[in-house]
Amino acid sequence: MSALTRLLRRPSVREWPEIAVCCVLAVVVEGGLRVASLPRLARWLGVPLADDDGGAAPLRAARLGPRAERQWRALQRVSRHWPTSSTGPCLRWALVGGQRLRRLEPRLRLGVAKIDGAVRAHAWLEVGDRCLDPLGASQFLALAPVAPTEPRESA
Structure with a gap:
């Protein structure tokens, strides 16, 4: 690897604080997934679960500032x-990414x-009608929310 390539791959000084925040959030998300429900953790992080069926995943990539x-x-x-x-890193990183981009209301x-x-699951972020993972999400059908059911009374 040339010196120029190493220099270009090195994070800038402005990126280091953000990298540190992402590391801390990754630990928080990992713990949160073990002790809280997904909807509660997602709301707490500022990235609520999509509440519509979404149909097919939007194929347009989101533009970020x-x-x-x-x-x-x-x-x-x-x-x-x-x-x-190897099972579920997309969910963890979507939660961390959603928290960092919460000003965009993902x-x-x-x-x-x-x-x-085999049945596979995937998690991704959407900002408006655009997707932050258009290639990965294009292979998946978005899940529709399930309304809570009333407990049945025993006869």
């Missing part, structure tokens, strides 16, 4: 090096697909 772009880039840097399990969308005979 300079500040949000820096936050998203820091999240990607941390996620590349973070030791996560929504957390969950979807499923049958891939190679």
Whole structure:
């Protein structure tokens, strides 16, 4: 790797605080997923679950401003090096990313697909009608919210 390539890959001084925040949030999200329900944790982080069926995932990539772009880039840097399990890292990073981009009012969308005979789940963020993971989300059908049911009375 050339010196120029290493220099270009090195985070700028302005990115380090955001990288540190993403690391702390990753720990908080990991703990939160173990002790709280997903809707509660998502609301607490400022990224509520999408409450419509969404249909097919929007294929247009979201455009971010300079500040949000820096936050998203820091999240990607941390996620590349973070030791996560192979089951569900997309949910963890969507929650962290949603918290960092909460000023844009993102929504957390969950979807499923049958891939190679197995049912797979995916989580992604949507800002307005745009998606922050258009390629990954395009393979999945968004889940519709389920209304809580009344408990049945025993006869």
